[in-house]
Amino acid sequence: MPYAYFWGCFIPARFPFLEKSTRVVLGNLGVDVGDLDGFTCCPETSVLKPAEERTWLLAAARNLAIAETRGLDLVTPCNGCYLTLKTVAAKLSADAAALAQVNQALQRVGLELNGRIRVYHLIEFLHDVVGVTTIRSAVTKPLTDLRIAVHYGCHMLRPSSAIGFDDARHPTKFDNLVRALGAVSEEYDTKLMCCGGALSPVGSAEEAAAMARMKLVELKSRKVDAMTLSCPNCLMQYDVNQFQMLRRGEQLGVPVLYYTELLGLAMGLEPEELGVSMHKVGVEPFLAAFAALHGGAPQLPHLDMGAVQRCAECGACVHDCPVVRVDDGFNPNTVMKRLALGDVDALLTSPDIWKCVDCYVCAELCPQNFGMDKAFEVLRAEAQARGIRPSGTAAQLAAFAKAGRLSEVAEGPRRKLGLPPGPKSAIDDLRVLLADSAE
Ligand code: SF4
Ligand code: SF4
Ligand code: SF4
Structure with a gap:
């Protein structure tokens, strides 16, 4: 075991899918x-360092010493x-006196730090240790020509005096990893801009959201296929904040994926294996574009997939559905989400697509002029076209064909x-009529 994960607090608590x-x-x-075992919070620099620098230093040194x-x-x-x-x-590596003081304290918990490990x-790690060549050769389903906007985030690069992973002003390594998947790494004006996440806990949540929005607005105007990043705080800013904007009526529609999610898809792993359905802002448009590159999800004619995507993210009318009230196992929003993910083949064999009773309550309530009934209707039609139908429906069809x-x-x-x-029953007329209309 030459390496150990340091997950921090945020990923296990808020984003286990990462x-x-x-x-x-x-x-x-x-x-x-x-x-x-045994790590504490890293601890968070912007919170702990100004308030209790010694605590910040000792807690971080202890984490490092555990690994060392x-x-x-x-x-x-x-x-x-x-x-x-x-x-x-x-x-600590630049200040021997500070290191000696830290080690005096670490002795009390049986630890010592000598600066022998790397973080x-x-x-x-993926770029410098695993290597771009290895990653490129692991790709079985390239993201060919999909336009991906890299968000580095400040602390992957700065302060360069401590970080030194890449050129802080003109970084390229994350972009290289994106290109290794076959994608285009989008150049854009706000690329190196901070996500603004640190403004939230200091009472400036509106400014934090405004900062996140600036980048999202640019990426929307550029029509990128997705943004990628590798920081839970940044994900919070661009995914969770974007979802709140959506709830306020602003549809930015920028899927935000962790790099490991993109890499996993490019390696041929299924979205479910990677947990990608747990984002607040659905990544289905990206998955649909990706699926289209590789044989594609089955297309359903006459269905506005953009509306399905918005419906999957909305879910506002689900509890008005009368079937939901009597069937604990039925959730039409789950059907919309699976449909938006392109899970069409499995849906066509699911009993759930027959449970919508066409009451049109959702259609009447829908502020987007949609209604889940439209999707259910198309799914049932496609299932019937493939000969998939419940036995009761099959019996009714047979009776109609026989006697009209x-x-x-x-x-x-x-x-x-x-x-x-x-x-x-005028079945003979009906047969003539249908024969005519079939010509
Ligand atoms: S940076 Fe944030 S998430 Fe990471 S360990 Fe520190 S407080 Fe936790
Ligand atoms: S039309 Fe179908 S999905 Fe919509 S509320 Fe009625 S039963 Fe539920
Ligand atoms: S049918 Fe309309 S209101 Fe209901 S979940 Fe879909 S988009 Fe939202």
């Missing part, structure tokens, strides 16, 4: 990165952890009630 894609992808690359005791370099997928651990390591950002009606007239009860014979 841990999932990282573990799955590195495992599939055959890279041995293990886990260590085991002879393991650290790999972190968090810009914040990277900043803290690299800054403290750099400070890698996950992106740095769904059930026989109940002549006996009619006679008892003194009613005239039931109307004859």
